[in-house]
Amino acid sequence: MVRFIGKRLLQMGLLFIVFLTILFFLLNAQPGDISQQFVGNPDIPPEAKEILRARLGLDQPLFFQYLNYVKNVLTLNLGQSFDHFPRPVSEILLQALPRTLYLFLTATLLSYLVGFQTGKLVAWKRDTPIERFTMVGSIILYTVFYPWFAILMLWFFGSKLGLFPLGKFLDPEKWFDSPYTANQVFNMMLLSALVAAILVGAVYWFTHKIVEPKPRQRARRLLLALVAIGMVVFWMVSPMSQYAADIAYHTILPVTTLTLVFYAAITLLTRSSMLETLREDYIFTARAKGVPEKVIRDRHAARNALLPVTTSFVLSIAAVIGGGIVTESIFSWPGLGLTLLNAVTAEDIPVAMGALAFIGFLALVAHLIADILYAVLDPRIRVES
Amino acid sequence: MTQTVSRDTPMLEVRNLVMNYGTKDGMVSAVEDVSFTLARGDSLGLVGESGCGKTSIALSLIRLLPDNAVVKQGEVILDGENMLELSPEEMRMRRWDDISMVFQGAMNSWNPVYRVGDQIREAIDIHWDEKPTVREANAKIAELFELVGIDPSMMERYPHEFSGGMKQRAVIAMALSCDPKIIIADEPTTALDVIVQEQVLEELRQIQHDLGMSIIYISHDIAVIAEITNHIGVMYAGKLVEYGPTVDVFARPRHPYSWLLLSSTPSVTGPRMKLAPLEGEPPNLLDPPSGCRFHPRCPFATDRCVAEEPPMEDIVEGHRLACWNHDQVPTTAKETE
CATH class of the missing domain: 1.20.58 (Methane Monooxygenase Hydroxylase; Chain G, domain 1)
Incomplete structure (x- = not known):
């Protein structure tokens, strides 16, 4: 097992450098740079623009910029933001990261817990009205255009019913004299x-x-x-609890929206996985042994149906930040997705690189976790230690 | 059960069992009016082509038929009790306790994510009168593993670590774990290679001899059945066409189908002859042939066979068959030119 993980870590390192390379040239392939922001301002002379470019190192050939960047990343230095100069990129990312992790981990965990149970029960109750109703609901939620759905949720629960706040992740009035930062x-x-x-x-x-x-x-x-x-x-x-409660209150609407959408996909996946398992011979064996139906469902069928669902779970964690762009924009949630979006539009290359590199890193780690988790869950692919 | 059962009463009696599968094209007559008995310690073989209803009978006995199956009539009486009238919960407690099974696909009959020992212990935990501790159950499993020739330490292993023959032996151990009255062995060796097949059959025979339980073997391989059973039932298209002591049926098959089936099987010890293949296809059970179901393929068929269904009749004591023209069946195997 240790050898396997070691080998995987090495592969991951190589893959990460390849990923960074592609990322760097792709991001720099977009026309213009940060100095363009000032072009429209007639008070700024062209010389100042050149000075700015020279200062940021943008006048150097792209290949040198690239080598410099890789060297910096490997020494854990993500550089400084162009847009919020001179704030370090790592500081900006670390500020946004917990908010995104909090939002998406809650939604992902919740949707997998509930979605797996629903999928399991729905497969078990095949060809009943409950199954059909759940399936139609899941397919609608799964295929719905997500931004539209999120805005609809915001409009209905936030504006129409006024149950939840319309955006942001906290209520500034309550934090006015807070001894803690968010x-x-x-x-x-x-x-x-x-x-x-x-x-x-x-x-x-x-x-x-x-x-x-x-x-x-x-x-x-x-x-x-x-x-x-x-x-x-x-x-x-x-003493933090009242502030945590405020954040939790602001979380309800985005988490519910995200959970509903994830949940539908997981229900569909679990159902099909479960239906496949229920056809296996060992399910018949269990019946012939006189195992109670509920135990067959949970211990024999669901346990095996869990395997593909686990893979999807771990990989979905990697997709958290990418998916965050839409959600965080709509719910004005200042997380990593929103940071990435702002950085890309402002041509703040270091921050955009940093955020994307982080997504790539998370994806690699998630794949490693998926492999390890799979080995834990399925004795057939357990690596000899 | 403290019910006293006289020695002459057979332990298992299947009476006039009729079972259909409902399909979108209509009812498939899978088991038609089948009756047989099984005495304590006896072994019965059911033979016939694929789809003749052997497995359907087995599944009727433990009541694990697919959802579209309907038992139209009949009784399955085990020690004086009609199994078909038990509630689903009562029936669940009887499975494995009264009737256990050795499955056809031993490869896939183990749940891949649990240890083999744990899967056997699951049956023990459900059915033993007093739920044993893990230690007690493991002792029993170790004993069973030794009986079927597997190293007891293997019970800590997962199914994928077993070879095909070991998996099948472990299934036999599991089938024995609750001391059932009857074991149904449905094609117990079909998935194994010939050498392992022979070993597993020998073990089954030995175990049955030692423990004195009854076994129903189901196979399309008539040679296997001949080797290990003392009664045989020949099935054709959902019907039992011949039933009797294995020795008698093999020495002198009296039903044309049994005769042709035996003629299509090579004999090592008998005179050398060409094999006679059984011509034609089994009938479509959505619309079975009128009269005797075998008449379209039968070399001795007459008008009567088309019009009237022959009843099961005792020809000699204990040897029953359903054929109008059984006296025309030759005493020697069919030969082709």
Whole structure:
């Protein structure tokens, strides 16, 4: 396993450099540069423009710029923004990243949890009115033009019913005398979620050595309840909680919109995967053994139907930022997607490169995680350690 | 069950079983008026071409027919109880406990994501009267693995780590795990190569002899059936056409179909002769032939065979068959020129 991961890491490094190369030349292939922003202003003389270009290194041949860039990236230096000079790119990205991760991780996790369950049940209840209703709903949500749907949601729940805020990720009035910055709160929320995930993983890891199923289940329930109580108590006593609540309130509408759209795709995927599994011989074996129907559905069929869904889950995490451009624009959510969009329109090449490089990096990591997760879930492709 | 069953009553009795599959083109008459009995410790073989209803009978016994199947009439009586009248939940508890199965596709009958031992333990957990601990169940599985000739440590392995023959042996071990009254072996060796096939058959025979359980073998391979059963039922187009002690049926097949089936099978010990292939196709069961279902392919068919259906009759004690012209069937195998 270690050798396998090592090999994969090496491949990923090479692939990343190839990706950066293509990215760099593609981004520079667009006409003009940052100095063009000032062309329309008659007060700025052409010499000043030249000075600006020279300062930013844009007067050098493209190939030298490229070598310089790769060298910088490999030393973890993403450069400085042209548009917000001299703010470092990494600072801009790190400010936007937690907001995007928070929004999309919530929506992705939620939609996979609910979508998998729905797909499973729908496949099980094949040819019933419930199935047809769910299928029609899922296909509509899956095929709907997403920006239109998002605006419709915003109009209906935000404007018409006035239930949710129309945009932004916080209410400035409530943060007026806040001792925390929004990012501190975002980071704390992400951190607590990460800690909870690690604790849940640890609970399963440590209890799987209990041989008898009954005590194992009891131990798991107890420890998981402890983790849940711990999280609730932490956020109840934390002075950040009121600010976190404000952010959460602003999250509801974008997360619901995203979740509905993701959810439909996952329901459809799970359903077809589940229907395929239900035709397998081992499902018949389980029936012949007298295994109860619910256990056949969950333990035998759904467990195998999970495999393709897992792949899609991990890869969808990589697509988070790209998908963020539309969502973040519509809901005025100042995350990485919006940052990328602004950088590209302003020809702020370093920031655009940084954001895109990050997307590429995330995609590579997601593929590695998918491979590892697959090996965990499917003993047939487990690599001999 | 504390019910007392007299020695003469067969353990399993199938009476007048009629089963159809509903398709969009109409009803397929898959099992038509089949009756047979199985005594404790006995082994019965069901032979016939593909699609003749062998597997449909097996699935009727454990009531795991596809959704479009309808049991029109008949009784399946196991130790005095009609299995067809049990509630679905009662039936579920009987499966594997009373009747277990060795499947045709052992390759695919294991769930790929669970250890083989765990999958056997699943059956044990459901059916043993007192739910055993993991340790107790594992001890039983180890014992069964030794019985079928697999290293007990293999129960910690996943199905893909087993060879084809081992998977099939493990299925046999699983079939034995709840001490069933009857094991149905549906083409238990078809997917295996000839050498492994022989070993697995030998093991099955040995186990049956040692543990004294009843086995129903289903195969299109008449040679396999001959080797390991003491009763045989020959099926054609959903009907049982001949039933009797294996020795008798093989020595002197009296139904034209059995006779032709045996003539198309090579014999190593008998005189050397050319094989006579069975001509024609099995009939379309959406619209089965009138009278005797075999008459379109039968060399002895008469007008009566077209018009009237022959009943199952005892020819000799315990040897039944359904044919109007059975006395015309030669005593030696058919030879081609």
